[in-house]
Amino acid sequence: MHIDINDEVNIDEVIEFATERHRGQLRSDGQEYITHPLRVSDIVSKYKPSQNANILRAGAILHDVLEDTYTSYRELQDRFGEVIASLVMEVTSSTFMPKLVGKQIYLAHKMQYMSSYALIIKLADRLDNISDLKGLKPEKIKKTFYDTIYMINYIENKRILTDAQSNLVEAIRAKLSDINKQYHFASGSLVSDSDLDQDEL
Secondary structure, rough: OOOOOOOOOOOOHHHHHHHHHHHOOOOOOOOEEHHHHHHHHHHHHHOOOOOHHHHHHHHHHOOHHHHHHOOOOHHHHHOOOOOHHHHHHHHOOOOOOOHHOOOOHHHHHHHHOOOOOHHHHHHHHHHHHOOOOOOOHHHHHHHHHHHHHHHHHHHHHHHOOHHHHHHHHHHHHHHHHHHHHOEEEOOOOOHHHHHHHHOOO
16 A cells, blocks of 8 residues: 555554564563554654644654564555655664764764654654653663753754754753753753764764
């Protein structure tokens, strides 16, 4: 079934597909993995009301299937169409570039050049990830904290954000502030020019 940007999306079918592909995978807190992409979909719906809302929701629900399951791009394309498959591909991380340049820099640069819809999904993904830290070791929480600061500072400096993207960034900053109050990782402002003092790719 091919879906173009103006076609209806069967969200129940998307959820069923993602649930089957993520079956057996767990989050760090022990919950079934599918709970994460479903939350990301809810965040996307909250921050980006759109006539293409179901396209965005489908991309959010499927955002990890290429990276974390045996699903192929061609399968997504054949089943859900080029638009959704391309969105999922955009938010899927390379298997080797993060090892080459570091995940923090890789993701920040990737987010700089994403399409508007893909960036909405990626920011929603980041917001959910920093809101769900149960089961993570303190050193992992700290790395996620500083990686997130770098990413949002970088994209705010490198691209013009839409209102929806800016609102998501504000929500991410608010969550970072809550994390910092609990763990005391950083003093003062969470925005620093030193956070951007990284070599370009």
